[in-house]
Amino acid sequence: MDRIRANFGTRLCSASCTSNARIDGKTVIITGGNTGIGKETAIDLAKRGGKIILACRNAERAEKAVEEIKQASNSQNVQFYLMDLSSLRSVREATERILKNEDKIDILINNAGIMMTPFAKTVDGYESQFATNHLGHFLFTLLLMKRIKETNGAKIINVSSEGHRWSSLNFEDLNSENNYSSLTAYANSKLANILFTRELSRRLVGTDIHVYALHPGFVDTELARSVDSRVFKYFIDFWMKWMAKTAKQGAQTTIYCAVDENAAKETGLYYAECKPTKPSKQALNNETAERLWEKSLEMVGLKNYSEI
Numbered sequence: 001m002d003r004i005r006a007n008f009g010t011r012l013c014s015a016s017c018t019s020n021a022r023i024d025g026k027t028v029i030i031t032g033g034n035t036g037i038g039k040e041t042a043i044d045l046a047k048r049g050g051k052i053i054l055a056c057r058n059a060e061r062a063e064k065a066v067e068e069i070k071q072a073s074n075s076q077n078v079q080f081y082l083m084d085l086s087s088l089r090s091v092r093e094a095t096e097r098i099l100k101n102e103d104k105i106d107i108l109i110n111n112a113g114i115m116m117t118p119f120a121k122t123v124d125g126y127e128s129q130f131a132t133n134h135l136g137h138f139l140f141t142l143l144l145m146k147r148i149k150e151t152n153g154a155k156i157i158n159v160s161s162e163g164h165r166w167s168s169l170n171f172e173d174l175n176s177e178n179n180y181s182s183l184t185a186y187a188n189s190k191l192a193n194i195l196f197t198r199e200l201s202r203r204l205v206g207t208d209i210h211v212y213a214l215h216p217g218f219v220d221t222e223l224a225r226s227v228d229s230r231v232f233k234y235f236i237d238f239w240m241k242w243m244a245k246t247a248k249q250g251a252q253t254t255i256y257c258a259v260d261e262n263a264a265k266e267t268g269l270y271y272a273e274c275k276p277t278k279p280s281k282q283a284l285n286n287e288t289a290e291r292l293w294e295k296s297l298e299m300v301g302l303k304n305y306s307e308i
Contacts, residue, residue: 014217014249015273017256024049027104027151028258029144031055031085031137032112034065037159037216040251041109045258046073053102054080055094055112055140085112085136086122088300095143104151105144107258110137110193111159116182126299127175129182133189138196139300145307148209153264156200157257158213160193162272165280167191169288171295192292194270194279199289201268203308210264212257213279214271219250 023045033042033054046052046069054069056062062080069078083094098105113133122131141148141156148154166187176185197213204211256274257263263271270279282288297303 014245015252015256015275016249017252017260017274019256019260021259021261022049023106023259025051026106027051027053027102028107028109029053029055029098029105030109030111031083031140033069033109034058034061034080036247037219037250037254038109038111039065039069040248041111041254041258042069042078043072044251044255045107046070046075046078048259049075050077050107052078053098054078055083056080057082057084057086057090083140085140086128086132088124088135088139091136091139092143095140098144099147102147105147105154106151107155107157108141108144108148109157109159109254109258110141111157111254112137113159113189116186118182119176119180119185121175125175127177127180127185129185129189130174130176130192133186134192134196135296135300137193138296139302141196141200142300142302142305142307149207149307152208154209155258156197156209156211157254158193158197158211159254160197160213160215160270161186161190162215163187164190164194164283167280167282169282169292171291174295174299191280191283192296194283195285195289195292196296197270198268198283198286199293200308202286202289204267210267212263212267212269212271214253214257215277216250216253217245217272219245219247
C-alpha cells in the first residue's frame, strides 16, 4: 500500500530536492520535528552533517524521535528542547534555553502546526490554530533573531499551505470568535505564515538572511488527526489512503529551501514542488503583511520590538 501511495503521490506532482550540498557544522532548529515532514527533514539534514535540534511539546515523543533520527541518519548530533507553540510563556522559556546553549542558528524551520481543530483558546486567550501556527512561530523567530543575525547566511523557512487561498483574514476578528469555521481559521493561519515571510524578508533587506515560505503538498501525516468536520475527515482519509504524498516526499520542498544553491539566491518567496510559485493575491499585499506584523507584535507582547 505504501508503495502504491508513493507512486500515486509522485504522479500527482512530487518534485525532489536534487542538491547534494552538505551542511557540516551548521545548526538546524525544526519545530515539531518529532513526526511527519519535520522528522523526515531532520533525517535528511542530519545525513548532510547538520546539528539537528527539535523543538517539541512532548518530551517522550521527542526522545523517541531523537533516537530514530540518529539511527536513520547515522548521526549522533541530534537533540531536542521542550516547547509548546500554543503557549507564549513556553516559547519564551525555550528560547532562553536555546540562546544560552547555542552559539549560532544557521537554519530555522518553522514546521509544526495543527489543522482544522474545534474552536478553542490557548492559555493566552487566542484561537488555537492562529496561535500555534502563526503567533508561536512569530514570537519564536523574533526572539531568536539576535542569534540568527550573528550567523552568516542564515535561513528561516516557514511551512505554510495552499490552504492559505481559502483565507478570509479579518483583523477585527483574528480570534475567529464570530461564526467560527475550522477550515477558515486554518487558512488564516497559513496565510499569516506567508505574510510573515514577506514582511520579514522586507525588513531583512541588506542582510545575508534568507526567508522562505512553502507548501509541502498533500501529505499523509498526523496533521489531520484533529479535523473537526466529519465530511472533511472522510475526504482527507480517502485521499490520504490513495493520493497523498509520503512524509519523505512532503519534506522535499523544505529540504530544497534549506540546502539548494538556487534557493540560496532568493528570499521572501513562496515555494511548492521545489520551485517558486505564486501565492494568493492577498498573500502578496504588502500593506496586509505590515499590518499583520504590527498586530502580531502586540499580541505576543513585543510591541516595542526593535531587533529588525
